[in-house]
Amino acid sequence: MTFAELRLAEPILRALAAENYIHPTPIQAQAIPPVMEGRDVLGCAQTGTGKTAAFALPMLHRFSQKPAQNGQRRHIRALILSPTRELAVQIDESFRAYGKHLGLRHTVIFGGVSQHHQVQSLRNGTDIVVATPGRLLDLMNQGHVDLRHVEVFVLDEADRMLDMGFINDIRRIIPKLPPKRQNLLFSATMPQDIRQLADSILRNPVSVTVTPVASTAEKIDQSVYLVEKRNKPFLLAHFLNNTGFSRALVFTRTKHGADRVVRQLAKSGITSEAIHGNKSQNARQRALSNFKSGKTPVLIASDIAARGIDIDDISHVIQFDLSNEPETYVHRIGRTARAGASGTAVSFCDRDERSYLKAIERLIRKEIRVADDQPEYPAADHSQRHAEASDNRPRPQGHRRPERHPSSQPSHPHHRQDRKPQHAAHPHKQTRTQQQAHPTPPRAQQGQRPQQGNRTQHAHKAASRPLHGGWSRPNKPASRRFR
Numbered sequence: 001m002t003f004a005e006l007r008l009a010e011p012i013l014r015a016l017a018a019e020n021y022i023h024p025t026p027i028q029a030q031a032i033p034p035v036m037e038g039r040d041v042l043g044c045a046q047t048g049t050g051k052t053a054a055f056a057l058p059m060l061h062r063f064s065q066k067p068a069q070n071g072q073r074r075h076i077r078a079l080i081l082s083p084t085r086e087l088a089v090q091i092d093e094s095f096r097a098y099g100k101h102l103g104l105r106h107t108v109i110f111g112g113v114s115q116h117h118q119v120q121s122l123r124n125g126t127d128i129v130v131a132t133p134g135r136l137l138d139l140m141n142q143g144h145v146d147l148r149h150v151e152v153f154v155l156d157e158a159d160r161m162l163d164m165g166f167i168n169d170i171r172r173i174i175p176k177l178p179p180k181r182q183n184l185l186f187s188a189t190m191p192q193d194i195r196q197l198a199d200s201i202l203r204n205p206v207s208v209t210v211t212p213v214a215s216t217a218e219k220i221d222q223s224v225y226l227v228e229k230r231n232k233p234f235l236l237a238h239f240l241n242n243t244g245f246s247r248a249l250v251f252t253r254t255k256h257g258a259d260r261v262v263r264q265l266a267k268s269g270i271t272s273e274a275i276h277g278n279k280s281q282n283a284r285q286r287a288l289s290n291f292k293s294g295k296t297p298v299l300i301a302s303d304i305a306a307r308g309i310d311i312d313d314i315s316h317v318i319q320f321d322l323s324n325e326p327e328t329y330v331h332r333i334g335r336t337a338r339a340g341a342s343g344t345a346v347s348f349c350d351r352d353e354r355s356y357l358k359a360i361e362r363l364i365r366k367e368i369r370v371a372d373d374q375p376e377y378p379a380a381d382h383s384q385r386h387a388e389a390s391d392n393r394p395r396p397q398g399h400r401r402p403e404r405h406p407s408s409q410p411s412h413p414h415h416r417q418d419r420k421p422q423h424a425a426h427p428h429k430q431t432r433t434q435q436q437a438h439p440t441p442p443r444a445q446q447g448q449r450p451q452q453g454n455r456t457q458h459a460h461k462a463a464s465r466p467l468h469g470g471w472s473r474p475n476k477p478a479s480r481r482f483r
């Protein structure tokens with residue numbers, strides 16, 4: 001199928017050709033005809049499926065058939081609500097690209113910046129408003145926004161809207177819209193509360209569904225590293241240094257975590273920038289455009305800031321921390337393999353995140369492959385156990401890791417693999433019992449690395465230990481151990 005077959009107006013087809021869009025994506029093929037007919041639509045689609053064009057193209061088509069008359073004051077004909085500023089900006093950019101031959105005006109409204117230009121643009125008259133709920137309400141309360149002429153209302157990423165606590169704002173905005181209007185609601189997931197919200201907004205909607213959240217994009221190569229929390233920075237630097245990537249997007253749980261990862265990578269000579277809610281809007285846009293242009297090949301993001309980042313060619317999505325919301329995993333990996341491209345998603349799971357990994361695997365109904373190409377980690381410095389993980393930064397090549405005193409740990413490799421964590425009760429008792437139960441297997445059988453270099457006997461022994469200083473459950477296959 002081609003866009004021409006969808007009977008979109010010629011100026012829109014011309015704009016699409018300039019964007020190199022030839023075939024509609026499945027959500028576009030399904031949603032464009034009913035939206036063009038004026039029907040309400042409930043769309044279940046995650047980011048990366050082309051859902052912005054799925055609602056923007058037919059909307060532009062309808063508006064182009066009934067343009068505002070010259071000299072007439074423009075009224076807001078479409079309101080699109082987005083959960084984040086980044087997504088709002090990107091939707092607005094899409095309207096600019098797809099509607100560039102139509103002469104329609106569009107305005108994007110979001111908080112964190114001066115309202116001056118936004119108010120100016122509203123005063124000048126605009127056809128399409130893309131907004132985040134908070135700033136929109138603010139401007140509505142100041143009397144700058146008149147929604148009485150809205151013909152199409154779009155609620156994008158509705159599940160995120162609810163996650164981010166925007167439900168009350170949405171409930172305050174909707175009564176200001178005229179009752180007779182077209183409604184489009186898009187969400188990556190359809191839990192009960194979204195269905196209820198959809199029921200309260202949509203009238204006799206057509207439902208369109210693509211790539212349900214439970215079946216993560218098939219084209220994404222997914223794997224997980226089981227890694228001790230303190231080894232994550234080392235693993236990230238190692239991974240980036242040894243992987244051919246074009247653009248890597250790294251997710252952390254917190255804003256501070258994002259900044260910390262930037263510092264840790266810098267110590268390994270890897271340039272990255274962080275994007276999160278503590279940064280000014282300008283700093284976020286700058287980081288995004290550096291990432292887009294390839295100046296900064298690695299972007300570290302917290303979820304909220306990364307929501308809706310519309311950048312093609314993200315070759316790798318790395319989840320430095322796993323989220324406790326399994327659906328976030330799906331949102332995050334949706335940043336790669338956009339619009340049919342293939343991509344790679346790797347996740348770092350520490351032992352505190354095991355239950356999150358299980359929940360993710362349950363949601364996507366698939367076991368994620370455990371990556372077994374972990375590097376040799378620097379030995380843990382137990383005197384600084386609680387120090388910032390950056391102390392585990394990679395050492396320059398050839399730099400010998402500090403040796404631990406042989407008495408500080410049992411020297412027998414097998415004991416150490418079965419060792420309880422140091423804080424567990426009676427670690428030595430446990431070790432001795434297991435020592436008797438399991439005779440020493442040959443090193444090769446344990447998957448130990450070959451010895452290298454001219455080491456002293458202590459060093460030799462130290463090198464034969466698992467260097468993560470961690471512990472693993474007995475009888476676990478090597479690939480399922482935390483390192």
Ligand code: AMP
Nearest residue numbers: 021023024025047048049050051052339
């Ligand atoms: P979205 O899901 O709307 O965030 O879109 C994901 C990405 O796919 C964006 O970068 C779009 O520019 C791109 N895209 C959307 N529709 C098409 C299409 N029909 N052909 C090629 N690329 C597309």
